[in-house]
Amino acid sequence: MTIGSVPLRYKIGVDRDQCMLCGRCVENCPYGVFRMEGERIHVNSRVCVACHRCIAMCPRDAISLEERPVDYRSHPIWTPQVRESIYNQARSGKIILSGMGNAQDYPVIFDRLVLDACQVTNPSIDPLREPMELRTYIGKKPGVLRFGEKDGTTVLETRLAPNLMLETPIMIGHMSYGAISLNAQQSLARAVKHAGTYMGTGEGGLHESLYPYQDRIIVQVASGRFGVDINYLERGAAIEIKIGQGAKPGIGGHLPGEKVCADVSCTRMIPLGSDAISPAPHHDIYSIEDLKQLVRSLKEATEWKKPVFVKIAAVHNSAAIAAGIARSGADAVVVDGFRGGTGAAPRVFRDHVGIPVEAAIASVDAKLRTQGIRNEVSIIASGGIRESADVAKIIALGADAVYIGTAALVAMGCRVCGTCYRGLCPWGIATQRPDLVARLDPDVASVNVGNLIHAWTLELSELMGAAGINSIESLRGNRDRLRGYLLDEGIMKVLDIKPVGA
Amino acid sequence: MCGIIGVIDRARKRMDGTGIRSALAEMDERGSGEGAGYAVYGAFPELKDYYAIHVFFDDLHETKPRVEEELSKWGVIEHDEAVPTYEQPSLRKIHIPWRFFFRPDPHLMPRSITPEDDVVMHVVMKVNTTIPGALIFASGKNVAVFKASGWPEEVADFYRIQDYKGYLWMGHNRYPTNTPGWWGGAHPFNLLNWSVVHNGEITSYGTNRRYIESYGYQCTMYTDTEVVAYLFDLLVRRHGLPLETAVRALAPPFWDEIDRMPDQEREIFRAIRLAYGSALMNGPFAIVVANDQSMVGFTDRIKLRPLVYGEKGDRLYISSEEAAIRTMEPDVGEITMPKAGEPIIGRYVA
Numbered sequence A: 001m002t003i004g005s006v007p008l009r010y011k012i013g014v015d016r017d018q019c020m021l022c023g024r025c026v027e028n029c030p031y032g033v034f035r036m037e038g039e040r041i042h043v044n045s046r047v048c049v050a051c052h053r054c055i056a057m058c059p060r061d062a063i064s065l066e067e068r069p070v071d072y073r074s075h076p077i078w079t080p081q082v083r084e085s086i087y088n089q090a091r092s093g094k095i096i097l098s099g100m101g102n103a104q105d106y107p108v109i110f111d112r113l114v115l116d117a118c119q120v121t122n123p124s125i126d127p128l129r130e131p132m133e134l135r136t137y138i139g140k141k142p143g144v145l146r147f148g149e150k151d152g153t154t155v156l157e158t159r160l161a162p163n164l165m166l167e168t169p170i171m172i173g174h175m176s177y178g179a180i181s182l183n184a185q186q187s188l189a190r191a192v193k194h195a196g197t198y199m200g201t202g203e204g205g206l207h208e209s210l211y212p213y214q215d216r217i218i219v220q221v222a223s224g225r226f227g228v229d230i231n232y233l234e235r236g237a238a239i240e241i242k243i244g245q246g247a248k249p250g251i252g253g254h255l256p257g258e259k260v261c262a263d264v265s266c267t268r269m270i271p272l273g274s275d276a277i278s279p280a281p282h283h284d285i286y287s288i289e290d291l292k293q294l295v296r297s298l299k300e301a302t303e304w305k306k307p308v309f310v311k312i313a314a315v316h317n318s319a320a321i322a323a324g325i326a327r328s329g330a331d332a333v334v335v336d337g338f339r340g341g342t343g344a345a346p347r348v349f350r351d352h353v354g355i356p357v358e359a360a361i362a363s364v365d366a367k368l369r370t371q372g373i374r375n376e377v378s379i380i381a382s383g384g385i386r387e388s389a390d391v392a393k394i395i396a397l398g399a400d401a402v403y404i405g406t407a408a409l410v411a412m413g414c415r416v417c418g419t420c421y422r423g424l425c426p427w428g429i430a431t432q433r434p435d436l437v438a439r440l441d442p443d444v445a446s447v448n449v450g451n452l453i454h455a456w457t458l459e460l461s462e463l464m465g466a467a468g469i470n471s472i473e474s475l476r477g478n479r480d481r482l483r484g485y486l487l488d489e490g491i492m493k494v495l496d497i498k499p500v501g502a
Numbered sequence B: 001m002c003g004i005i006g007v008i009d010r011a012r013k014r015m016d017g018t019g020i021r022s023a024l025a026e027m028d029e030r031g032s033g034e035g036a037g038y039a040v041y042g043a044f045p046e047l048k049d050y051y052a053i054h055v056f057f058d059d060l061h062e063t064k065p066r067v068e069e070e071l072s073k074w075g076v077i078e079h080d081e082a083v084p085t086y087e088q089p090s091l092r093k094i095h096i097p098w099r100f101f102f103r104p105d106p107h108l109m110p111r112s113i114t115p116e117d118d119v120v121m122h123v124v125m126k127v128n129t130t131i132p133g134a135l136i137f138a139s140g141k142n143v144a145v146f147k148a149s150g151w152p153e154e155v156a157d158f159y160r161i162q163d164y165k166g167y168l169w170m171g172h173n174r175y176p177t178n179t180p181g182w183w184g185g186a187h188p189f190n191l192l193n194w195s196v197v198h199n200g201e202i203t204s205y206g207t208n209r210r211y212i213e214s215y216g217y218q219c220t221m222y223t224d225t226e227v228v229a230y231l232f233d234l235l236v237r238r239h240g241l242p243l244e245t246a247v248r249a250l251a252p253p254f255w256d257e258i259d260r261m262p263d264q265e266r267e268i269f270r271a272i273r274l275a276y277g278s279a280l281m282n283g284p285f286a287i288v289v290a291n292d293q294s295m296v297g298f299t300d301r302i303k304l305r306p307l308v309y310g311e312k313g314d315r316l317y318i319s320s321e322e323a324a325i326r327t328m329e330p331d332v333g334e335i336t337m338p339k340a341g342e343p344i345i346g347r348y349v350a
Helices: A024-028 A053-057 A080-092 A182-195 A208-216 A230-235 A262-268 A288-301 A318-326 A347-352 A357-370 A388-397 A406-411 A442-466 A489-495 B018-025 B063-074 B115-130 B152-159 B205-213 B226-238 B243-250 B255-259 B263-275 B322-328
Strands: A010-014 A034-037 A040-043 A063-067 A113-115 A136-138 A147-150 A153-156 A164-166 A170-174 A217-221 A238-242 A308-313 A332-336 A378-382 A401-404 A482-484 B003-009 B036-041 B051-057 B075-082 B096-104 B134-138 B143-148 B168-173 B189-191 B194-200 B285-290 B294-299 B308-312 B315-319 B344-347
Touching: A010 A040, A024 A034, A024 A053, A053 A063, A113 A388, A136 A378, A153 B263, A170 A182, A170 A217, A170 A442, A182 A208, A182 A406, A182 A442, A208 A217, A217 A230, A230 A288, A238 A288, A288 A308, A288 A318, A308 A318, A318 A332, A318 A357, A332 A357, A357 A378, A357 A388, A357 A489, A388 A401, A388 A442, A388 A482, A401 A406, A406 A442, A482 A489, B003 B018, B003 B194, B003 B285, B003 B294, B003 B322, B018 B036, B018 B152, B018 B168, B018 B322, B036 B152, B036 B194, B051 B063, B051 B115, B051 B143, B063 B075, B063 B096, B063 B115, B063 B134, B096 B115, B115 B134, B134 B143, B134 B189, B143 B152, B168 B194, B168 B285, B189 B226, B194 B226, B205 B226, B226 B243, B226 B285, B243 B263, B243 B294, B255 B263, B294 B315, B308 B322, B315 B322, B315 B344
Parallel strands: A170 A401, A217 A238, A238 A308, A308 A332, A332 A378, A378 A401
Antiparallel strands: A010 A063, A034 A040, A113 A482, A136 A164, A147 A153, B003 B168, B003 B315, B036 B143, B036 B168, B051 B096, B051 B134, B075 B096, B189 B194, B194 B285, B285 B294, B294 B344, B308 B315
């Protein structure tokens, strides 16, 4: 009892006047906060993770939640979190695991960027009355077109590389079966098919029940090679080689054995209940030329019919790395910023390694242009895209499209409690426990995710129209339409934008 | 606002500047008296094989020697002269217009397929970015450009454009918002044999600028119009696209239309949009572009700026307003409005 018990993180209260003892809170909380004894609900606040499932399910609004009712003595350096990590590690001697994205209080660049609109000198375009084009192609583009003559008509001599056609520049990123439930993946798959966009499998293989959506699914090849065989590669609309992830740059994936149920083990092709720890590097990639070989091998295996993406975490040198990837024959580079979510990552990586996606995209786009190879790859931004304005801003900084992850989960009910690694997600998203998974109805969740993509697409159209732009390619890299508000000069130089008023 | 006009004589019969002066003055309502300009092709028949490098100097004793030194590094100055000007009551001469007739040394750009043009382009970018007080505002062969801050008729009289003859004229009457008073900001913009007059605002400027800058162009004029000249130079001269195709890259059909096209056409337009998406020009504009072989007028994809054309004999007229065309050629007959994005092209037959 050297350390003793630490202050409660959350305190649950039950309004006894309101409570009708229906027991829904007891049923819904997989963490065991509630129990019914006789005519009374008893509460163990210490195990609460603030997932809000009980609050959402209580028919009488009888449950209240208070964050840190008794806090530590305030101190600017020795924050409660720092102290708790020390207690935790003093007890366990282990690396601390965490979920979701970076929780450190870094300034958000997106929130210091403002968009432009037309006034007088040029008219804004009304998307309700004029065409507005968000169609986006992901893949290699020719730098120059060559035309010839055949039977008196002009014909195209340049052969185009395969591209994915997106009706909106919003895709859903790679969240594996294992990290999330099959119901969650099915909901996402149905939503992207309906919206005319794509989703990623993550490194968890492709479950049979997703085959009907395979032409809208990007299959991932990560360092663990989980679930990869020729059948898998051939089914995907595109293939993505995962080198790194924004939430944990420099290390491999972590799927706790608790989440490896029979079905997950079959889809991943790994033993039941085993931790799926993929290696930090790919064991056949120790340099950029090895990457080139893997890109070509995957293309060869799929008869050069599919685009191959390469995903890296946004790190200090990502611009030069992306330039190397552009020369590897890859068709798109995914840059995953340090706010990217995860099912499970060491907290020290999640919070302290990598750079924000805004700066990474700006420098990647600039580097590729300086080297004259911007058309060789599309740029996909991911990690920390929270709303349609973020999409508009990152495209203006140079991205072709975005991957969203956390936002899509939130659309299915996720409350961002950050406890995904426990495998007890009460919303049926980040869990494999059948009774919890059953809580997520794909018929409903797919509509919610589809609605989110649709709503952001509408907002994006409005933002473009207000800026006098009717085609997404005229927003791409159009940094003139961004201004920095209270950003420092160094960042503005990296982003290559002017301050507000200039 | 801004008013634009262009006329081409397809038989290369030369016209003096009287007609375009009165046509442009007819559109004074579209300007603000702070900028006007003219370009004329076929202006220097005796020196037609030399690049006519037009420079605005802020002074002659310090900056002119630096420009001469730069030109001499890359070729030979055959002849140079002050552009004759004639004082006007309300037009203040803030720059000294000068022209050099220049022959570049093609051996200095051994890797280029158009070495002479590339030498000249290099000199233009170098002078405009490194020599303060000197601005090269035209650099084509047999092309003269006249521009200043003032009403169209004042600028015409300042240079006495009625003394020049050519087979293609362009004019522009400016209502400036960005860089009023600066002569460099007036149209036409010229690079090599490309000249552009433009009414509107290019909302995709940032995208277009970043695109052409990755091919070595540098924007120095603080206005969106110059990218049009650079885009045409890149697509037509350096990439070898036919002029119609280049216009279709800058103002392409909507995907809805492309999806309905026959296979072969659809494939071509899809490729154009994929390859040249960053060259697509958005925002309201009407543009007339000329080179040594043709003149083309077109608008943005939803036609947010006016453009009409008419023909009489060998002459094709393109302008913001019917009245301007009729002032120049009362017998022009029918005036037609092209569809949004549709190019109107006049080519020499002689």
